[in-house]
Amino acid sequence: MCAAILKEHQHGKSRVRLGRTWREGDVHHFVEWTVHTMLESDMAHAFLDGSNTDMTATDTQKNTVYYIAKQCNKRCSPEEYAIALARHFVATYPKVSKAKVWVEQAPWERCQVDGQPHNHGFAHTGAEIRTTFVTADDQGNTAVTAGLKGYKVLKTTQSGYEGYLHDQYTLLPETRDRIMATSIAATWKYSGPVNYDAAYAAVKEALQTAFWGPPKSGVYSPSVQYTLFQMGKLALARAPQVESIYLNMPNLHFLPCNTVTSKFEDDVYIATSEPHGNIEATITRGDIEPHCKL
Ligand SMILES: O=c1[nH]c(=O)c2[nH]c(=O)[nH]c2[nH]1
Structure with missing residues (x-):
């Protein structure tokens, strides 16, 4: 043996x-x-x-x-x-x-x-x-990671995707107006004891603000990747006790739908859950080890 x-x-x-x-x-x-x-x-x-x-x-x-x-x-x-x-x-x-x-x-x-x-x-x-x-x-030693998952958010405009590599496998048309939808999963690590409820609320609010932007005008997103980083960055700015944050954001596609009588006019979409894009990153203040996903 x-x-x-x-x-x-x-x-x-x-x-x-x-x-x-x-x-x-x-x-x-x-x-x-x-x-x-x-x-x-x-x-x-x-x-x-x-x-x-x-x-x-x-x-x-x-x-x-x-x-x-x-x-x-x-x-x-x-x-x-x-x-x-x-x-x-x-x-x-x-x-x-x-x-x-x-x-x-x-x-x-x-x-x-x-x-x-x-x-x-x-x-x-x-x-x-x-x-x-x-x-x-x-x-x-005690280490505390907090997070959320399954938080679905969407915006009907102020999202686009352009300038990506085009080759013989590319079919996706470029756009400056699309629906952006995701189900946020995030974990963030605290550097020490905090008011956990208040810190959770601050991080969640930062994620919402960076995703949606101001109520009347919104904020333009050139990609899920860019928005994800903005969300992580704002969370670090708003919650000083957060050392680093990991974000996973599937790109839940709403596909343009042509109907039998008309072409797509930014109104009717085919809602999908799969396949979906999947974007994730860890954003830290310094050189910190990535932390555990729940
Ligand atoms: O925001 C996006 N990021 C991507 O990496 C990607 N890939 C894709 O097909 N659509 C999108 N949208």
């Missing part, structure tokens, strides 16, 4: 789903989180010898997800929760050298009835999922 060496190993629980309410008098707050845990630990003997001695079972990890949610008795951000959970794992289990926690927050939003925010009513907006990824190690 050939020699085989065990390299990196880890174990965790995926897709642990929980709801958490916090009651502040009559006003209730609600989050739904899907949590993934992963522990790097001194457990080579489990892989090599079949011994489970000292192993933190993934079922135990799942139970801890709920336990720490219960311990968070004040309303908290997904980042604060993930930090508490990751630190609990390294503090409690001597064999664990690093804990990784991912949290995805479902888009439940307080609803309005008769123009008033409801005390305990929430609607699933189907909008973006807020994400976080936290690592804590046994040396006391």
Whole structure:
């Protein structure tokens, strides 16, 4: 038999789903989180010898997800929760050298009835999922990445695509007026502790502003690539605690449609989801390692 060496190993629980309410008098707050845990630990003997001695079972990890949610008795951000959970794992289990926690927050939003925010009513907006990824190690280091995914945005004009390489394989006509649509996935890394809710709002607003531009005039986009960089740049400018940001933006095509009676007049499009372009980049303030995608 050939020699085989065990390299990196880890174990965790995926897709642990929980709801958490916090009651502040009559006003209730609600989050739904899907949590993934992963522990790097001194457990080579489990892989090599079949011994489970000292192993933190993934079922135990799942139970801890709920336990720490219960311990968070004040309303908290997904980042604060993930930090508490990751630190609990390294503090409690001597064999664990690093804990990784991912949290995805479902888009439940307080609803309005008769123009008033409801005390305990929430609607699933189907909008973006807020994400976080936290690592804590046994040396006391904690790293926090925040993000969002599935945030679909579109503009009906102020987008074009021209000047690209033309050869025998090129069919795409150049345009200065097209629909631009994407589903933004972003992750950004914090340089230290911040107000996570405020920083999230600042980054999201920066992404929106750079994508759409001013309400009346918009802003011209010569490509998804250029707009993506503008979005990342504005996020870094508006959120000083953000060290770097990764953006993935599929180009969701709305294709010009000729109808049986008329040619395309920037009005009727064939809506598509695939195939789609796919553009991504990491934008940093300096020479920083790219970070983890959720
Ligand atoms: O903004 C765009 N970037 C591209 O790289 C590309 N490629 C393509 O066919 N259309 C577009 N649009």
